[in-house]
Amino acid sequence: MPTDDEGGHVLPRIESPDGENGLADDLDAPEGDAAAPEVRPMAGEGPPHDADWFTALVHEHERALYRYLVRRTGQEAADLTADVLTVAWRRRDDVPDGAELPWLYRTAGFVVANHRRKGRPIPVEHLPDEVEDDDPALHAVRDEQVREALAALSPRDRQIVLLNAWEGLTGQALAEVLGVSRGGADAALSRARARLAAAWVASD
Structure with a gap:
C-alpha cells in the first residue's frame, strides 16, 4: 500500500525480506540500535578498543548487522556478517565511538559489493571507495512494481531509500x-x- 511522506510524495511500501516493512517518516534519528547519537565522544574519550570493547560491539550490533545482510544476500548473510566483524576487529581504531552501527553498515556495503564482484572474501586492508552499481537488494524485493520503481533509481538513491526503509x-x-x-x-x-x-507513478 502506498504511503505519503512529509513532502507530499506518494511512495510505495517497501517490504523487507524479513517482514519489517515501511519507510521511516521523520528526519530525526530513530530510537533503537539503528540510531547513532547526535553527540559522540571526542577522540580518545571513548572506551579502549580492546577485546572487551569488541565483545560488547558484537553483542549489541551483530543482530542488526545480520538483518542488514540477510536482506541483501540471503543465505550468505552469516558468513558475510563474520567478514564484516573481522574487518571491525582488524580496523578497530577506525570505528567511531557512538556511531559503531552506521560504520558497520557502511563497511557491510563494501564487503557485499566486493563479494559479489570477486566471488571471494575482501582483503580487509583494502576497502573500495564506492559500492558497485549492481545492488543485490533488488532481488529481495518481492513486489514486482516496487522492484521496477527501485530499479529506475540510481544506485545511490536506491541505497538511501533502502537504508531508510529497511x-x-x-x-x-x-x-x-x-x-x-x-x-x-x-x-x-x-x-x-x-x-x-516519480518512478512509482511512472510504473503504475
Whole structure:
C-alpha cells in the first residue's frame, strides 16, 4: 500500500525480506540500535578498543548487522556478517565511538559489493571507495512494481531509500553510513524519496 511522506510524495511500501516493512517518516534519528547519537565522544574519550570493547560491539550490533545482510544476500548473510566483524576487529581504531552501527553498515556495503564482484572474501586492508552499481537488494524485493520503481533509481538513491526503509536510518545515522554531513543526508533522502515517488507513478 502506498504511503505519503512529509513532502507530499506518494511512495510505495517497501517490504523487507524479513517482514519489517515501511519507510521511516521523520528526519530525526530513530530510537533503537539503528540510531547513532547526535553527540559522540571526542577522540580518545571513548572506551579502549580492546577485546572487551569488541565483545560488547558484537553483542549489541551483530543482530542488526545480520538483518542488514540477510536482506541483501540471503543465505550468505552469516558468513558475510563474520567478514564484516573481522574487518571491525582488524580496523578497530577506525570505528567511531557512538556511531559503531552506521560504520558497520557502511563497511557491510563494501564487503557485499566486493563479494559479489570477486566471488571471494575482501582483503580487509583494502576497502573500495564506492559500492558497485549492481545492488543485490533488488532481488529481495518481492513486489514486482516496487522492484521496477527501485530499479529506475540510481544506485545511490536506491541505497538511501533502502537504508531508510529497511534499517530505519535517518539523520545523523544515515549521514554516517553515506559518509556525508547531516544536512547532506537529509537532502539526499528527500531527493531520493521524490525520485522514488516519480518512478512509482511512472510504473503504475
